[in-house]
Amino acid sequence: MLSVKDVEVELGAFCLSGVDFTVKAGNYFVLLGESGAGKTVLLELIAGLLTPARGSIMLDGRDLAGIPIQKRHLGLVYQDQALFPHLTVRSNIGYAFSGEARDRVQEIAARVGATDLLDRKPTTLSLGEAQRVALARALIRHPRLLLLDEPLSSLDVPSRIFIRSLLRRLNAEGLTIVHVTHDYEEALALASHVAVLENGRIVQAGTPEEVFHKPRSRFVAGFTGIRNFFRGQVVADGDTRWFTLSGVRVALPPDHAPGHGCVVFESDSVTVSPEQPHGSARNVFYGNIIDIETVPRGIALTVNVGLPIHALVTAASFRELGLTLEKKVWISFKSTAVRFIPDEEKP
Amino acid sequence: MAPLKLPDFFTLCLWACGGVVLLFILAPLLHMSLNVSPGMLTQTATDAEVLRSIRITLLTALAAALLFSLAAVPFAWFLARRKFPGKGVLLGIIDLPVIIPHSTAGIALLSVLNRESALGRLAETFGFSFIGNPAGIALAMAFVSLPFLINASREGFASVPQRLEKTGLTLGASPWTVFFTISLPLARRSILTGFVMMIARGLSEFGAVIIVAYHPMVMPVLIYERFTSFGLSYARGAAVVFLGVCLVFFIILRLLSGRQYHAQR
Secondary structure, eight states: EEEEEEEEEETTTTTEEEEEEEEEEEEEEEEEEOTTSSHHHHHHHHHHOOOOOOOOOOTTHHHHHHHHOGGSSSSEOTTTTOOTTTTTTHHHHHHSSSSGGHHHHHHHHHHHHGGTTTOOOOGSSSSHHHHHHHHHHHHHTSSSSSEEESSSSTOOOOHHHHHHHHHHHHHHEEEEEEEESOHHHHHHOOOEEEEEEEEEEEEEEEEHHHHHHOOOSSSHHHHHHHEEEEEEEEETTTTTTEEEEEEEEEETTTOOOEEEEEEEEEEEGOESSSSSOOOSSEEEEEEEEEEEEEETEEEEEESSSSSSEEEOOOOOHHTTOOOTOOOEEEEOOOOOOOOOESSSSSO | OOOOOOOHHHHHHHHHHHHHHHHHHHHHHHHHHHOOOHHHHHHHHHHHHHHHHHHHHHHHHHHHHHHHHHHHHHHHOOOOOOOOOOOOHHHHHHHHHSSOOOOHHHHHHHHSSSTTTTHHHHHTTOOOOOOTTTHHHHHHHHHHHHHHHHHHHHHHHSSSHHHHHHHHHHTTTHHHIIIIIIIHHHOOOOOOOHHHHHHHHHHHHOOHHHHHHSSOHHHHHHHHHHHHHHHHHHHHHHHHHHHHHHHHHHHHHHHHHHHHHHOOO
């Protein structure tokens, strides 16, 4: 589908170099990077708004170099929506078409929940409404690829839930999406594939499991932030919510609605002890240490309890407890330390 | 009732500065206007030569602005959006007509428009001459007033977020469509302001016009001619009538550009 090979561009002091990645048809590709990492520049390169100094960008086997922007059939949604302020929402959505597009505008507006907004001017819209309109405008031409620049940041919670769900549905219907963000939760909630961009370079790419569970560099580990994340289903049992995977049951706070999604908890909220703990933690497991890694904040352990759980201990604790590879230990964490990112959220 | 608060010393000084400047602008105009008798005003306002001159002045200034805006406005977009070597020099050249003496501008124009020049000879083959012709007057007006339109339009285009134009292109619109449907409407207020300024500068041009075309007489030339031939009081009538026409014309144009701006918001 989309293949970016060894792309290089220089914009003043900023340089994007040796950027390589492939997005297969139907993928939801999330490009993670901090502000200033070059995410928007990369989207503009794909869209044709910037020209690479070196390298190639191929779409469906065709080199995009020399193909004018307007003939690339790509949808681009900027973080600030870039709605045309002098046109109504209807004219914004139907911008690409002449008069006969009325039905099409209605249809796409209904799809994104913007039917009531059609006669309004963009300056009167909330951020969430503006984002829906921007999406509708990009989708009306049935783009081959949808490029999204931080589409969920700065949105309120109900809008974020709505747009996330819409994006997931569009992807499920076959639309290939490239989404750039600085928020790893967005990647967990949406991505089929993730790439991490640092200082103008892709430092790691793969499935979310590969990137988050096996960060290849300190930057990726720090940036992706969290290694304990598992995809599965949460079920209700009285006051408790349970997430079950590979025979391991993790208790969650009761305020989560049951459903499919990701559970996430920080490795420093996991306590390691040689004896069975008797504290208030509801999640207590027994397993053997399968990996030990020195990290800037201490020692990162991976304990196999049926699932690989990552725990962070200080070097002093590590020595005192006499932790070694294959040693059996107890791990525990509170249910309140566990967050759930549902696949289908309801506002 | 709250006690009346007197403005502080600084504010009073600012008001005083404003008063001096406004007095400097308004006093001569008011003095001139109040020293024309109603009889003289009526006589001048119905004088066929004056009316003809007003018509030529307005039409040539308007024609110059309209004609040159076709090239100047897209060029202003180009200047606002593109970076290229020598751009600073180019911007300096555009401002040149503002700083050179207008009689110099007139002489320069005459050198390229006279009957012996290549352009003059080309015009002759079509049976007309720039010299002593409204076309020559319009060119002289445009020469001195174009920087106002280009600079105002350039600033207007520069204030349009580039992302809007980029988005238009990704939606399948051609660069021309984006220019006409996004850039131009959003920069409209600045362009109209520049357009009004260009007309204003054209209407009042004397130095360049008198060298290229003494006849047909535009109002600044007619006022000068009446002053040198008949004296101050006779010229004053024509000056006041032209001042009135200019004021009415600008109020209408300003209102139109203001209304269009509000309509687009």
